[in-house]
Amino acid sequence: MCVRTGAERHDEAEAGETGARAAELRVALDGIRSIRGLTNSGPEPQTRPAEWERRRLLRTVSLLLEAAGMAPSAVGEDGEPARTGYRTDEGGRAGLVVVRWVGPRGSGARYQERESLLRCRQVLRDWGFEALEVRGPGGRRHLEVEAGPE
Numbered sequence: 001m002c003v004r005t006g007a008e009r010h011d012e013a014e015a016g017e018t019g020a021r022a023a024e025l026r027v028a029l030d031g032i033r034s035i036r037g038l039t040n041s042g043p044e045p046q047t048r049p050a051e052w053e054r055r056r057l058l059r060t061v062s063l064l065l066e067a068a069g070m071a072p073s074a075v076g077e078d079g080e081p082a083r084t085g086y087r088t089d090e091g092g093r094a095g096l097v098v099v100r101w102v103g104p105r106g107s108g109a110r111y112q113e114r115e116s117l118l119r120c121r122q123v124l125r126d127w128g129f130e131a132l133e134v135r136g137p138g139g140r141r142h143l144e145v146e147a148g149p150e
Contacts, residue, residue, distance in 0.1 A: 001028055003059050004072035005062045005087065006062075006073035006074065006075075006085055006086050008072070010082040025063070029063075029064075029067050032053065032064075032127075036048070039051060048149075049129060051150075058088055058097050061088055061097045061129070062086075065120055065123060068123040070119065070123065071083070071084070071085035073086060080105075081102045081107075082104055085103070086099055087100045087101075088100075091144060096146055097146075098144060099124075099131070099143040099145060100140075101120075113141050120143060121133065121143055128147075129146065130146045131143045131145045
């Protein structure tokens with residue numbers, strides 16, 4: 001399954017918004033639950049990311065956000081955001097994913113940033129990830145996401 005990081009071209013992202021996509025996301029979430037149940041030991045194995053998720057952190061974070069109904073951004077031909085939504089990228093070190101809220105110039109994405117990132121953070125925390133809100137250059141917020149302790 002192809003995950004949406006928000007870096008996909010606008011036309012590709014639009015083409016994937018179907019009932020079939022929603023079904024794929026449900027199956028993927030069921031897969032994550034199954035993997036956690038089979039591979040995590042100890043009490044409440046569903047509450048912590050499995051090793052498989054840790055090795056595919058960008059993929060897992062992107063999948064969880066989209067499955068929760070968060071809209072991924074998309075880029076235009078110029079490489080700039082063409083749609084408002086989340087954008088996930090590898091962080092500056094292993095085991096870290098950065099989540100930003102981006103949109104086209106004039107879209108108001110900056111004003112939606114705090115509330116939207118709070119929703120993203122809650123989705124990720126509900127799945128057992130650690131998500132810290134950080135302010136970067138120009139005061140722009142983003143989340144730094146890690147899988148947390150095993």
